[in-house]
Amino acid sequence: MAPTSLPLNLNFKITATATKLPELPENIRNSRVLVLGGTGRVGGSTATALSNLCPDLRIVVAGRNREKGEALVAKLGGNSGFARVDIDDINSLETALKGVDLVVHAAGPFQQAEKCSVLEAAINTKTAYIDVCDDTTYACRAKSLMSRALAANVPAITTAGIYPGVSSVMAAELVRAAESESEDKPERLRFYYYTAGTGGAGPTILATSFLLLGEEVVAYNKGEKIKLKPYSGMLNVDFGKGIGRRNVYLLNLPEVRSAHEILGVPTVSARFGTSPFFWNWGMEAMTKLLPSEYLRDRSKVQRLVELFDPVVRATDGFAGERVSMRVDLERSSGRNTVGIFSHKSLSVSVGISTAAFALAVLEGSTQPGVWFPEETQGLPIEAREVLLNRASQGTINFAMNRSPWMIETNPKELGLGIYV
Structure with missing residues (x-):
């Protein structure tokens, strides 16, 4: 299936109500999609978003908890079903993948996983695949x-x-x-992320955060790979309307390496912050007080999650679950451009975003092979605007290729620091 050719507007701005999404072809509307981790927050949100974007899809919610799975299936309607699947059992996986057009792997955390069993099963059964991996080692193993x-x-x-x-x-x-503007060259790319509390995504994102604290941060400075301490290098960043200024800290995230290698940007880094403010203090303290070996041990981290989970749930009740992403690009001409994406709910927006990738694959945008989102073989240039239109549904603020002052709440305050 060839993707629809669309003229891409480099300065597009999308709002929740103004964008009409393209209608899916009938053969795609009848596709069968297996969502692994479907009984969790991220997988459940993805299944819900897929059902909303394309009610005719046959969605199979897969997980270990039948009660939760069947409760979600009841909400999704007649085209959905539940399958009990153990992702650590290759036979269970391959049986579940029979007759499936696409598998969505949302059964995290991905940190410290020893193999890519779901992707291997997808390859063995010739099933299209996407995952929501946020771990550098896992992503490289998938590649x-x-x-x-x-x-x-x-x-x-x-x-x-x-x-x-x-x-x-x-x-x-x-x-x-x-790169389309004369000889202007990208020089520095910085990813900034903010999530209130756990964003409603629950224990999985808490485990992911703790595991990332045990990883040395990889960043790039003028083409040189450098290693930094996790949750260091704090910057105060303006996320604009609905979010405001937030403190963010260095984390080891896979998009840093993929953006450097694929997009050819010499200086790249990623930072993350949360609220209330004391969670940032707590995360910073953990990196100083606990050995990195402890924070890389999944069983020990799981015990930490169980210890902190009641407090986190209580805090989430008043912190909310807003999420914001700000991507900054500095150019050789001295001009800086920004992309901003803010939503009132991480648990909702992560599902919509994942569903947008799922539909892109079903539409035939992705070539055979294992790709990062930046690679045109994974998502062609002409498919990017459609994906971003779908992913940004319900956002409180989404804009691309803006000057920083156009999206900031106080553009006179620079405060971006001198860090990578």
């Missing part, structure tokens, strides 16, 4: 299966969630816009 995916004629996209995922596509568009 190592490129030759097998090519031989099996299987299209796959790794890191295809909200961040990384939609943020990676935003970065690719900022770079493309810069």
Whole structure:
């Protein structure tokens, strides 16, 4: 299936109500999609978003908790069903993948996973694949299966969630816009992320955050790979309307490496922050008080999650679950451009974002192989605007290729620091 050719507007701005989404062809509307981790917050949100975007899709919610799965299926309607699947059991996986057009792997956390069993099963059964991986090691391991995916004629996209995922596509568009303007060259790309509390995404994102604290941060400075301490290098960043200024800290995220290598930007880094403010203090303290070996141990981190989860749930009740992504590109001409994406709910927007990638793959946009979202073989240039239109539904603020002052609440305050 060939993607629809669309003229891409480098300065498009999308609002929740103004955008009419393209109608899906009938053969895609009848596709069968398996959502692994469908009983969790991210997978459940993805299944719901897929059903809303395309009610005719046959969605299979897969997980270990039948009660939760069947409760979600009841809400999704007659085209959905539940399957009990153990992602650590290759036979269970391959049985579940029979007759499936696309598998969405949302059964995190991905940190410290020893193998890409779902992707391997997808390749073995010739099933299209996406995942919401946010771990550098896992993403690189997925890419190592490129030759097998090519031989099996299987299209796959790794890191295809909200961040990384939609943020990676935003970065690719900022770079493309810069390169289209005479000899202007991208020089520095910075990803800034903010989520209130856990964003309603629950224990999985808490475990992910703790595991990331055990990883040395990889960034790039003028083409040189450098390593930094996790949750260091704090910056106070203006996320604009609905979010305001927030403190963000360095984390080891896969889009840093993929943006550097694929988009060719010499200086790249990623930062994340949360609220209330004391959670940032707590995260920073953990990196100083706990050995990195402890924070890389999934069983020990799981015990930490169980300890903190009641407090986090209580805090989430008043913190809310807003999410914002700001992607900044500095150019050789001295001009800076920004992409901004803010939503009132991470648990909703991560599902919509993942569903947008799922539909792009179903539409035939993705070539056989394992790709990052920035790669045109994974998501062609002409498919990016459609994906961003879908992903930005319900946002409180979304804009691309703007000057920083156009999106900031107080443009006179620079405060972006001198860090990578």
